[in-house]
Amino acid sequence: MWDNLSLKEVVDYAKDPYPSIRQWIKDTGKRAVGSTFADVPEEVIYAFGFLPVTLMGTNKPLKKAPSHLPDNACSLARSNLELVLSYEGDLFDGYVLPQVCDTTQHLSDIWRINFPDKYVESYLAPRQADRPSARYWVKEEIERVMASLTKWSGKKITDADLNEAIKVHNENKALLKEIYEIKKKNPAALTNKEFFAMMKLSQQVDKVEFNKSLNKIKGSLKAENGKGYTDVVLVGITCDPPEIYDLFDEIKLNIVGDTLLVGTRYIQGVVSVNANPVDALTERHFKRGFFTPIHDNVYKNFEEVKALYKETNAKAIIYVHIEFCESQEYDLPDLKAMIRAEGIPMHTLDTEYQTLSLSHVRTRLQAFFESLKGGTL
Amino acid sequence: MSEKLTSKQLSKKITDEYMDEAFHAHELGKLIGYSTAISPVEIFVAHDVIPIYPENHAVANLTAKKGAELCSITENMGYTSHLCAYARSDLAYRKSGITVTKGIPEPDFFLACNAQCFTLTKWFQVLARKGNLPVFVFDTPEYIMDKKAREEIVKYCVLQLKELISFLEEITKKKFDYDRLKEVMKYSAQSSILYKKFLDMAQYKPSPISIFDELIGMAIAVYRRGTQECVDYYQTLCDEIQAKVDQGIGVLPKEKEKYRLYWENLPVWFKFSDHAKLLGSYGGVILTSLYVHAWSFEFDLDKDPLVTLAENYVSRFSNSTIEDRVDMAMDLFKRYSMNSMIMFMNRSCKAVSFAVPTLKDILTKKTGIPALVFESDMGDQRFYAESQVRTRIEAYFETLDALQAKTA
Ligand code: SF4
Ligand code: SF4
Numbered sequence: 001m002w003d004n005l006s007l008k009e010v011v012d013y014a015k016d017p018y019p020s021i022r023q024w025i026k027d028t029g030k031r032a033v034g035s036t037f038a039d040v041p042e043e044v045i046y047a048f049g050f051l052p053v054t055l056m057g058t059n060k061p062l063k064k065a066p067s068h069l070p071d072n073a074c075s076l077a078r079s080n081l082e083l084v085l086s087y088e089g090d091l092f093d094g095y096v097l098p099q100v101c102d103t104t105q106h107l108s109d110i111w112r113i114n115f116p117d118k119y120v121e122s123y124l125a126p127r128q129a130d131r132p133s134a135r136y137w138v139k140e141e142i143e144r145v146m147a148s149l150t151k152w153s154g155k156k157i158t159d160a161d162l163n164e165a166i167k168v169h170n171e172n173k174a175l176l177k178e179i180y181e182i183k184k185k186n187p188a189a190l191t192n193k194e195f196f197a198m199m200k201l202s203q204q205v206d207k208v209e210f211n212k213s214l215n216k217i218k219g220s221l222k223a224e225n226g227k228g229y230t231d232v233v234l235v236g237i238t239c240d241p242p243e244i245y246d247l248f249d250e251i252k253l254n255i256v257g258d259t260l261l262v263g264t265r266y267i268q269g270v271v272s273v274n275a276n277p278v279d280a281l282t283e284r285h286f287k288r289g290f291f292t293p294i295h296d297n298v299y300k301n302f303e304e305v306k307a308l309y310k311e312t313n314a315k316a317i318i319y320v321h322i323e324f325c326e327s328q329e330y331d332l333p334d335l336k337a338m339i340r341a342e343g344i345p346m347h348t349l350d351t352e353y354q355t356l357s358l359s360h361v362r363t364r365l366q367a368f369f370e371s372l373k374g375g376t377l
Numbered sequence: 378m379s380e381k382l383t384s385k386q387l388s389k390k391i392t393d394e395y396m397d398e399a400f401h402a403h404e405l406g407k408l409i410g411y412s413t414a415i416s417p418v419e420i421f422v423a424h425d426v427i428p429i430y431p432e433n434h435a436v437a438n439l440t441a442k443k444g445a446e447l448c449s450i451t452e453n454m455g456y457t458s459h460l461c462a463y464a465r466s467d468l469a470y471r472k473s474g475i476t477v478t479k480g481i482p483e484p485d486f487f488l489a490c491n492a493q494c495f496t497l498t499k500w501f502q503v504l505a506r507k508g509n510l511p512v513f514v515f516d517t518p519e520y521i522m523d524k525k526a527r528e529e530i531v532k533y534c535v536l537q538l539k540e541l542i543s544f545l546e547e548i549t550k551k552k553f554d555y556d557r558l559k560e561v562m563k564y565s566a567q568s569s570i571l572y573k574k575f576l577d578m579a580q581y582k583p584s585p586i587s588i589f590d591e592l593i594g595m596a597i598a599v600y601r602r603g604t605q606e607c608v609d610y611y612q613t614l615c616d617e618i619q620a621k622v623d624q625g626i627g628v629l630p631k632e633k634e635k636y637r638l639y640w641e642n643l644p645v646w647f648k649f650s651d652h653a654k655l656l657g658s659y660g661g662v663i664l665t666s667l668y669v670h671a672w673s674f675e676f677d678l679d680k681d682p683l684v685t686l687a688e689n690y691v692s693r694f695s696n697s698t699i700e701d702r703v704d705m706a707m708d709l710f711k712r713y714s715m716n717s718m719i720m721f722m723n724r725s726c727k728a729v730s731f732a733v734p735t736l737k738d739i740l741t742k743k744t745g746i747p748a749l750v751f752e753s754d755m756g757d758q759r760f761y762a763e764s765q766v767r768t769r770i771e772a773y774f775e776t777l778d779a780l781q782a783k784t785a
Contacts, residue, residue, distance in 0.1 A: 068734055070752070072459050072724055102495050105519050106731035109699040113735060124518035124530075127491055127498070133536040137518075140529050293495060295514040298502045324459055326727065330499035333455035334506055 001027070002201070003209040007194045007217060014197035015242060017204045018088045021053065024206065031093040033119075036080050036107070037237070038261050038291060040098050040123050041142055041281050042203070043271065047157045047165040048149050053092070054203040056262070057353040058083040059241050068110050069103075074324040075353035076238065077103045085114065094119030094152065096145060100127070101293035101327055119152045121145060128295040129286060139282040146278075162277035172207045173267045175214040179221070180267070184312070187254035188226030190217075193245035195255075199262045200242075226252075230369065233308050234258040236320030237292065237328070240353050244320075247362050251369055257312040259304060260320075265289050292327035301331055302338045309344055316345040316372055318365075323352045345372055384614040388597055391606050399427045399482050408485040408549060411504070413497045414599050415671055415693050416490035416515060417538060417686045419565050422603035423558040424545050428488075430600055431500075434481045435463035438470065439646040439756030441477040448757045450475075462725040462756030464500040471504070486510050486548055488541070492517040492696035493671075494728030513544050517691040522698055534687035558682050561603040566676040571611030572598045573673035578618045579664040580713050583627020583634040585618050588663040589653045590628075592644055598672040628662045635660030636777060637714055639706065641736065642721040642729050643668055643755045655767070659774040664713045667694040667705055668729070699732045703739045710744055717777055718744075722752040724760055747780070749773035 001024045005013065013020055025032060033050040035042070045052035057079030065082040084092070095115070097108040099122055112120040123145055126134040150156050176199060183195050198217075202210060229252045238261055239245070248255065258264050268288045271280045290301045297303075309317055317339060321328050332348070339346045347368040349361055382390065402409050410421050412428040421428045438447060444462055450469035452458055458465075470476050487505055489498040489512065498514050505512045515537055518530050542553045575594060579586050586594075594614055601607040621627075627634055638656065640663045645652065656663060674689045694702055709715070720737045723730045737748050751769050754760035 069731060070722060070734070072727065073731060099519055102728040103731060105728075106699070108519075109732065110735055113699060113739075122519065122521055124521070124526075126516050126518075126533075127495065128514040128516045130514075131537070131540050133533060133540055134516075136536060137516075137533045140533065144526060144529060295489075295498050295502070295512070295516075298505050298512060326460060326496060327499055329457045329460060330464075330496075330503055334503060336455065 001209060002205045003212040004216065005210075005213040007190060010201055010213065010217070011194055011197045011242075013205070014201040017053075017201060018091060021051070021205065022091055024051070025091065032091055034084070034092040034095045035123075036097055036104065037076070038098060038100055038265075039125050039285060039288070040096050041145075041284075043162065043165040043169050043277075043281065044142065044146055044149065044157075045096060046168065046207075047161040048153055048155055050093075050153075051206055053205075055080045055083055056200060056204070056238065057240060058087055059354065059356075060087060062354060068114070069107070072324050073103055074322050074326075076240075076322055076325075077107050079353035081107065081110065084111070089115070092118070094121070096121050096123050096149075098123040098125060100125070100291070103326075121148045121152075125285065125294075127293065130296050135282060135286065138285045139278060142278055142281055159277050162281075163273060166271045166273060166277060166280065168207050168211070170270050170273070171211050172202050172214070173270050175211055175218060176202060177267050179214065179218050180264075182218070182221050182223075184231075184254070184256045186221070186223050186225050187229040187252075188224035189221045191245070191249045192253065192255050193242060193249055196239065196245055196262060197242065199260075199266060203262070203266060228252050229254040230316070230372070231256040231312060231314045233305070233312060233314045233317045234260060234263065234320065235305050235317055236260055237322060237325065238262050239320045240351060241355055241358070243358055244349065244351065244361065247358060247365055251366060253318075253369070256314055257308040259289050259308070261291070265291065292325075292331055302335055305335070305339065306342060306344070316347060316368075319346060319348045321348055321350050323350055382613070384594075384610060384617055387606075387610050387613055391597055391601055391610060395427075395601060396479070399429055400479075402427050402482060409482050410486055410488055411484040411501060412488045413490045413493050415493040415690065415695070416488050417541070417690050418488075419558065419561045419603045419682075419686060420538065420541055420545070421488070423561040424542075424549065424551070424553055426545065426549070428600065429481050429484065431467045431481065431504075432463050432497075433596065433600060434470070434476070434478060435466045435756070436646055437478050438466050438476055439463075440649070442647045442758065443475065443477060444647060444754075444756040445758045447473075447475060448759070458757070458759075459724070461494075461496045461500070461727075462754055464496060466756060467500065468503065471507070483508075484510060487512040488515060489513070490515040490517060490690060492690050492693045494695065494726070496726075496728060511544070511548065513541055515541060515690070517696050520692045520697050520701070522700060530691055531684065531687045534691050535681075535683045538683045538686060555682070559678075562676055562678060562682045562685070564605055564608055565603045565674065566678055568598060568602055568607040568611050569672070569674040569676060571608065571615055573670075573675075575611060575615050575618060576665060576669060576673060577712070578615075578622060581622050581627075582714070583625075583629055583631045584637065584662055584664055584713075585621040585627055587628045587653060588640055588644070588666060588669065589649055591665070591669045592649065595669055595672060602672070629657055629660065633660050634662055635781075636662070636717045636774070638663040639710060639713075639715045639718040640666040640668075640721065641706075641718065641733055642666065642723045643726055645721070645723075645753055645761065646756050647758055648761065655770060659770075661717065661774065663719070664715060665709050667702065667709070670705070670709070671695065695728055699735050699739075702732060702736060703743070706736070706740055707743060710740075716746060717773075718746060718748045719773075720748050720750045722750065724752065724754045725756060747773075747776055
């Protein structure tokens with residue numbers, strides 16, 4: 001299904017992966033388990049023989065979600081709820097839902113109440129990452145979710161199963177990383193949209209198959225560094241709708257670094273293979289970069305963004321703000337001020353999952369980069 | 378011999394002394410720890426750290442109708458209007474100095490417990506960056522409905538309380554005294570029992586108290602628990618209310634008390650006395666909400682203090698599943714014989730409000746009582762549409778009247 005995709009197909013599948021997942025389930029007889037962002041250990045779900053699918057909202061209209069979650073909830077949460085209530089719920093036999101913020105805490109309750117006949121488990125990763133107890137808790141939670149999956153599926157997994165899953169997932173991340181390196185140096189070799197579609201699809205489809213596509217695509221990429229590209233760093237949680245990448249491509253921006261969950265923060269989740277697999281998964285939890293709803297050093301966000309900007313030699317930072325994401329909204333004013341004090345140009349995009357027209361985003365983005373090129377920033 | 382103070386006088390005395398000490402903390406060799414209203418403050422008290430609650434200060438300003446003015450200042454600083462009005466009014470106070478009180482002392486460090494919300498953590502992070510101050514997050518995973526998971530959650534929380542103690546020892550350069558903690562816990566347990574007794578007096582018919590009395594009466598439980606004076610205050614308060622009960626005095630006279638209401642969420646602070654009058658004119662009294670019960674802890678003094686602290690803080694309504702919140706509310710419906718409910722969707726408080734639509738659906742089904750749902754903001758008047766709310770309230774009571782007439 002996903003083992004021989006062209007770049008164009010990757011983009012199409014990433015836009016709407018669900019028909020292909022439906023077909024795959026039919027063909028293989030396997031079952032899918034959905035999750036939302038962030039940090040659910042996919043490897044564990046995979047080791048049980050399920051297809052782990054990270055739900056990333058829908059651009060289809062909201063019908064049922066608004067009566068459960070008011071309009072000041074972030075569009076990602078509402079969009080994911082809509083996705084399962086109205087469109088793709090039948091695909092999933094169960095869900096493992098992480099609670100990363102107040103919104104997702106309620107979301108998992110609402111979800112469970114609306115799917116009384118399905119398996120719905122919470123993954124309660126710590127919301128602090130700056131003390132030893134966080135490590136203790138991640139391990140406890142991984143083990144609890146494993147026990148819960150065993151109870152539900154009737155299957156017990158071994159270290160070997162888990163290590164095998166880790167291997168497949170690591171390979172996926174390694175491939176994405178290699179392709180990212182090629183893209184950074186050769187912006188004309190593949191578009192931002194194509195690259196981030198790979199990132200997205202990697203978290204939604206079978207990786208054994210998709211790794212084959214990635215391998216082929218990697219081999220087919222030509223060294224084309226192109227002309228007139230501006231290197232930028234993308235900061236945020238996700239970047240949706242995908243047409244935003246078209247805007248970046250149109251004005252020849254080359255994303256050379258990012259902090260997205262559908263980007264570098266995913267690749268950072270490589271797990272070491274020589275250790276006890278649960279310990280290794282626990283360690284991995286702390287290798288990833290800053291994630292706004294999780295408490296950590298209060299300057300970490302800024303320090304990471306600044307370091308990334310310097311290390312990549314980018315010309316500007318684009319911050320993707322998801323409307324009504326409280327955590328981002330508390331961070332932003334200080335982050336902007338600190339970045340500005342460093343003399344780094346930064347542009348903020350206000351996004352919503354259900355947005356159909358990007359004309360306002362386009363105008364502001366164009367104006368920003370014209371000023372940047374004109375040296376007036 | 379001095380005369381016994383009334384609860385009102387006692388409350389003022391306790392508050393004045395507390396604030397006076399707080400403003401002189403450094404001279405007294407003490408530190409100020411900003412804290413969330415729901416947090417294991419007993420540990421602060423046992424270690425002589427003075428807890429300050431920016432939320433309480435915000436309430437004073439929002440009740441005095443300063444919300445819109447303060448929130449606009451914060452929005453001009455680049456914050457959005459969707460954030461909690463406590464946080465917005467506080468950030469504006471820091472910038473402008475505008476307050477209807479004497480203000481609050483500056484923090485030395487922060488303790489944020491997310492059993493209440495994560496907003497406070499983010500808000501404290503902003504304040505921490507102003508002075509590069511340490512923030513301790515007491516992380517309380519949702520108290521999900523699984524016995525084994527709960528045991529694990531409590532273990533994780535106990536581990537964190539130990540970390541909190543080390544954190545305090547390091548900042549204050551002083552060893553933590555566990556015996557002192559036991560003593561503080563004794564006061565906290567006693568005052569919590571009395572506080573709950575006070576809230577439960579709303580069971581009487583007519584009810585001697587309404588939620589508006591409770592919102593005033595809860596203040597000492599929020600910021601002075603763990604002290605003898607807190608115990609004394611609630612003893613006095615309970616005695617006063619009991620005297621009312623004995624004389625049959627209700628918020629409304631018995632024959633006028635028609636609707637015993639449940640309120641979901643925090644109050645609309647700048648409207649709460651208006652709401653009391655308006656509802657009273659329809660024979661309605663709001664008796665309770667899960668919010669005021671958030672401070673009726675049940676500490677078990679036979680347990681390790683850290684365990685009973687962890688168990689209590691992690692299981693607050695705001696950190697419980699919606700199913701458990703339903704059970705908690707149903708318990709109140711039964712015990713207080715309530716026959717009506719107002720479900721407030723508070724734009725400020727996502728942590729409480731995002732459960733409200735589901736809660737409303739389940740509660741109306743279980744009780745057979747219709748609900749009045751309205752959306753507004755607890756502190757920012759710009760989100761409050763007076764005529765709309767009045768019309769909704771009127772229509773709601775008409776529905777209830779019609780229902781009552783039918784059953785009669
Ligand atoms: S976008 Fe923000 S508010 Fe929404 S689920 Fe993610 S962290 Fe929570
Ligand atoms: S009102 Fe709600 S969001 Fe604001 S501080 Fe209180 S619990 Fe948190």
